[in-house]
Amino acid sequence: MMGIEDAGSSSGAGATHDEERPPPLPPRPSLQPTPKDRASLQSKPTTALSSMTIQTLSFPDGSRGTFSTTVDDSAADDRTSPTEGHDVSALGFHPIGSARKQDTDESMSIMSMAPTMRPPGDLESLLVGDMTKRSPAWMLLQSQSASIQPFEVIRPDHSSTFAEFEREFADIPDESNRDWNDGDRLQLWKSKLKHYMILSSAGKPIYSRHGDLGLINSSMGVVQTIISFYEGAKSPLLGFTAGDTRFVIATEGPLYFVAISKLGESDSQLRAQLNALYMQILSTLTLPGLTNIFANRPSTDLRRPLQGTETLLSSLADSFTKGSPSVLLGALECLRLRKSHRHSINNAFLKARAESLLYGLIVAGGKLVSVIRPRRHSLHPSDLQLIFNMLFESGGIKAAGGENWIPLCLPAFNNRGYLYMYVSFLDGRPDGSASTTDASDADDAIAIILISPDKESFFTLQKMRDDVVTELKKKGHLDLIKATAVQGRPLVTEIAPSAHISHFLFKSRANVQFCMPSLQPTFSSLISHRRLMSLYSHLHASMHARHSHLKVLHCISDEATSLAWITPIFEFYCVAGPNTSRAVITQGANKIMQWAKREEERLFIIGGGVF
Amino acid sequence: MADSNAPKPSSSVKLVLLGEAAVGKSSLVLRFVNNDFQENKEPTIGAAFLTQKCNLPSRTIKFEIWDTAGQERFASLAPMYYRNAQAALVVYDLTKPTSLVKARHWVAELQRQASPGIVIALVGNKLDLTNDGEPGRGDGDSEGVEGEDSGDARKVSTEEAKSYAEEENLLFFETSAKTGYNVTDVFTAIANAIPETSLKSTRGPGASNAVSRGGEEQRVNLNGPREAAKEGCAC
Numbered sequence: 001m002m003g004i005e006d007a008g009s010s011s012g013a014g015a016t017h018d019e020e021r022p023p024p025l026p027p028r029p030s031l032q033p034t035p036k037d038r039a040s041l042q043s044k045p046t047t048a049l050s051s052m053t054i055q056t057l058s059f060p061d062g063s064r065g066t067f068s069t070t071v072d073d074s075a076a077d078d079r080t081s082p083t084e085g086h087d088v089s090a091l092g093f094h095p096i097g098s099a100r101k102q103d104t105d106e107s108m109s110i111m112s113m114a115p116t117m118r119p120p121g122d123l124e125s126l127l128v129g130d131m132t133k134r135s136p137a138w139m140l141l142q143s144q145s146a147s148i149q150p151f152e153v154i155r156p157d158h159s160s161t162f163a164e165f166e167r168e169f170a171d172i173p174d175e176s177n178r179d180w181n182d183g184d185r186l187q188l189w190k191s192k193l194k195h196y197m198i199l200s201s202a203g204k205p206i207y208s209r210h211g212d213l214g215l216i217n218s219s220m221g222v223v224q225t226i227i228s229f230y231e232g233a234k235s236p237l238l239g240f241t242a243g244d245t246r247f248v249i250a251t252e253g254p255l256y257f258v259a260i261s262k263l264g265e266s267d268s269q270l271r272a273q274l275n276a277l278y279m280q281i282l283s284t285l286t287l288p289g290l291t292n293i294f295a296n297r298p299s300t301d302l303r304r305p306l307q308g309t310e311t312l313l314s315s316l317a318d319s320f321t322k323g324s325p326s327v328l329l330g331a332l333e334c335l336r337l338r339k340s341h342r343h344s345i346n347n348a349f350l351k352a353r354a355e356s357l358l359y360g361l362i363v364a365g366g367k368l369v370s371v372i373r374p375r376r377h378s379l380h381p382s383d384l385q386l387i388f389n390m391l392f393e394s395g396g397i398k399a400a401g402g403e404n405w406i407p408l409c410l411p412a413f414n415n416r417g418y419l420y421m422y423v424s425f426l427d428g429r430p431d432g433s434a435s436t437t438d439a440s441d442a443d444d445a446i447a448i449i450l451i452s453p454d455k456e457s458f459f460t461l462q463k464m465r466d467d468v469v470t471e472l473k474k475k476g477h478l479d480l481i482k483a484t485a486v487q488g489r490p491l492v493t494e495i496a497p498s499a500h501i502s503h504f505l506f507k508s509r510a511n512v513q514f515c516m517p518s519l520q521p522t523f524s525s526l527i528s529h530r531r532l533m534s535l536y537s538h539l540h541a542s543m544h545a546r547h548s549h550l551k552v553l554h555c556i557s558d559e560a561t562s563l564a565w566i567t568p569i570f571e572f573y574c575v576a577g578p579n580t581s582r583a584v585i586t587q588g589a590n591k592i593m594q595w596a597k598r599e600e601e602r603l604f605i606i607g608g609g610v611f
Numbered sequence: 612m613a614d615s616n617a618p619k620p621s622s623s624v625k626l627v628l629l630g631e632a633a634v635g636k637s638s639l640v641l642r643f644v645n646n647d648f649q650e651n652k653e654p655t656i657g658a659a660f661l662t663q664k665c666n667l668p669s670r671t672i673k674f675e676i677w678d679t680a681g682q683e684r685f686a687s688l689a690p691m692y693y694r695n696a697q698a699a700l701v702v703y704d705l706t707k708p709t710s711l712v713k714a715r716h717w718v719a720e721l722q723r724q725a726s727p728g729i730v731i732a733l734v735g736n737k738l739d740l741t742n743d744g745e746p747g748r749g750d751g752d753s754e755g756v757e758g759e760d761s762g763d764a765r766k767v768s769t770e771e772a773k774s775y776a777e778e779e780n781l782l783f784f785e786t787s788a789k790t791g792y793n794v795t796d797v798f799t800a801i802a803n804a805i806p807e808t809s810l811k812s813t814r815g816p817g818a819s820n821a822v823s824r825g826g827e828e829q830r831v832n833l834n835g836p837r838e839a840a841k842e843g844c845a846c
Contacts, residue, residue, distance in 0.1 A: 284684070307632060308654035308682045395653055402644070402678070406657035407688060421657075455691065458660070 150560035195260040254294035266541035282411040315394040323533025335367040346609035352467035361449040364485035372609035380412030422461040444485040492517035499588030504574035630702035631713040632681030635736040638788035706764040732782035739787040741765035
């Protein structure tokens with residue numbers, strides 16, 4: 001009990017600079033305070049009257065979740081940032097802009113780490129501010145608070161937003177299903193949190209993630225009318241907000257792309273997603289192909305030339321909706337291997353190289369193992385994203401079994417012509433002859449991908465694959481790759497024990513690659529994964545906002561504490577429980593950073609095999 | 612790789628599948644190669660290459676199968692796959708008349724451009740959707756096809772397709788990749804119909820330049836698979 005009282009007084013001391021703050025609250029009798037209580041509370045969870053104060057509020061009965069519900073409604077009202085234009089608070093993340101607005105005199109606010117307020121310093125300098133807080137009560141609090149994981153506390157408004165998320169990817173029944181009428185189906189369509197639409201500038205629908213085009217034809221018509229109105233006025237529409245929904249529009253030649261999101265992504269992130277869909281279309285048709293189609297007949301129905309790629313667009317769209325670190329960071333993930341092993345695999349790969357080869361990749365469980373490429377060319381992440389999506393996200397290739405020979409355009413490499421991609425999934429069988437099976441599951445499937453400009457080179461590349469596999473088997477590398485892929489990503493506790501960090505993303509900017517720990521155990525469910533990715537995407541958006549020159553950003557919400565740190569070398573984002581102090585998260589970040597530096601040559605492919 | 616158990620001669624046969632999108636080409640191959648079936652399979656992109664052995668009484672045939680994508684935009688790549696092929700499966704969907712039209716186009720193109728000795732089989736797939744699917748399997752789930760009366764979604768009559776096949780000297784089968792009905796029979800019949808002289812005993816990548824040496828022979832006359840089988844077995 002002593003501890004509690006100490007904590008109370010400490011909280012009062014911490015808040016002395018705020019004259020209007022009520023004295024430390026007595027233990028609340030009920031977890032459901034009356035509206036009157038809420039109105040009287042000046043502090044809001046977002047405004048970071050230092051995390052300490054907030055923690056104290058919930059202290060007396062030990063139920064630390066209580067504070068979040070108490071101030072929820074009043075806080076939500078004015079939390080919407082006018083600059084953002086849409087209510088991102090629905091995701092439990094509060095833009096710094098709004099926090100700063102409310103707390104301009106709050107010198108303790110560690111959310112507003114704008115360079116104007118502090119000299120741009122190293123991360124260590126953040127530690128200084130915390131020295132004054134090391135009271136015994138604070139230490140006690142810390143010892144308890146670290147056990148709370150991000151998003152453990154779920155606020156009512158959030159759970160309603162995400163209640164639908166489990167059903168986000170379910171199909172809308174089509175007309176053949178007699179149990180559903182159009183009204184119900186339209187209702188279901190509207191309940192989806194994320195939509196992507198593609199239409200031609202003549203107004204012909206091309207693609208929609210949800211609902212068959214018959215169902216939403218009229219919506220497409222409205223969209224086309226709005227867009228072309230602005231086109232006509234020579235002032236293209238880029239985006240608009242309706243309620244909690246953000247619409248972003250991208251025009252690419254004869255095509256309109258529309259993203260509709262209730263998930264609180266930033267415009268630039270949505271735009272990047274639309275661009276990826278455009279790249280997928282180019283990958284199917286090439287730019288001259290697409291241009292010709294519409295030059296000859298502007299009213300062409302593009303669905304026919306794109307037939308069969310709907311699943312690729314949808315799997316791409318769904319990976320955005322689920323939240324993909326790779327897409328967010330525009331980087332790739334590699335399989336962690338010893339430097340000597342990777343070197344040896346590269347050499348085996350290079351040794352077997354066929355004359356006509358352009359790029360060769362070995363991929364295991366969606367992670368890059370080895371790349372060989374000509375000296376003059378590197379592979380662009382957006383092209384690799386298309387390939388990975390085709391091979392690992394949409395089931396078409398792997399389910400078919402056998403080897404595949406796929407014409408495709410890699411738009412970032414050259415959007416004017418086709419390359420030919422040989423794909424072979426290896427199974428784990430010891431004799432693994434030319435025929436492969438669909439037995440291995442997505443998580444650890446090993447694929448060899450060989451790309452050539454010569455459409456007749458299938459059998460040459462097949463031979464190369466056989467040679468590579470023989471060589472890798474002989475040295476035991478294949479088993480090694482398989483074992484590493486099955487093992488998966490390390491837990492964050494293995495990387496930095498007792499760092500109190502729940503998850504992180506580390507991107508090496510020079511290598512355009514990233515690494516992250518396992519999503520287990522905290523973020524393994526679809527919803528918690530989405531919430532984590534939303535948090536990352538907000539951090540990312542804040543760091544990359546056009547006029548922000550942030551180096552370090554520390555954010556506190558009532559659900560999670562997060563830290564972003566950007567240098568010319570790397571980008572780092574991490575998340576910890578809501579009560580984690582700045583000092584703790586900073587120490588954790590440093591530990592992970594040391595690990596990443598130490599492991600750099602294992603985590604990332606540096607250079608790759610060049611010929 | 613080599614079959615060690617039998618002294619039977621083994622030859623590889625290059626086979627290509629052609630036909631409109633979504634008629635079930637990949638499903639036929641999957642049934643033949645892995646004896647498996649996947650509902651709502653995603654479309655093939657480009658082409659898939661698979662191999663499967665077929666044991667005949669007198670020899671082993673190793674099929675090297677090119678399963679091509681049916682979409683229009685891949686049509687220009689088709690010659691790459693049927694060039695040098697000794698056999699072709701032209702597949703249509705029994706519940707979709709336009710797919711037979713497309714199949715006729717493929718047959719015409721093969722007769723015009725492929726190796727002269729090529730063995731062509733016309734295959735009507737999705738028999739499980741019709742009333743005369745495999746006995747006892749009449750559970751026609753007409754997956755979006757607007758079949759007017761319950762069960763039977765057949766839109767192409769057996770007679771129509773069969774008489775066309777006879778005109779053009781094609782093998783003819785109605786199959787169901789879903790139930791497996793008739794699938795292996797198609798491949799066995801093709802194996803039997805391949806003329807002895809066009810078989811080579813080489814395997815592997817060299818098959819790409821296996822220009823049909825039986826090129827100068829006339830097209831195999833096939834009244835039925837059985838008769839063809841006799842021809843094929845004379846070794």
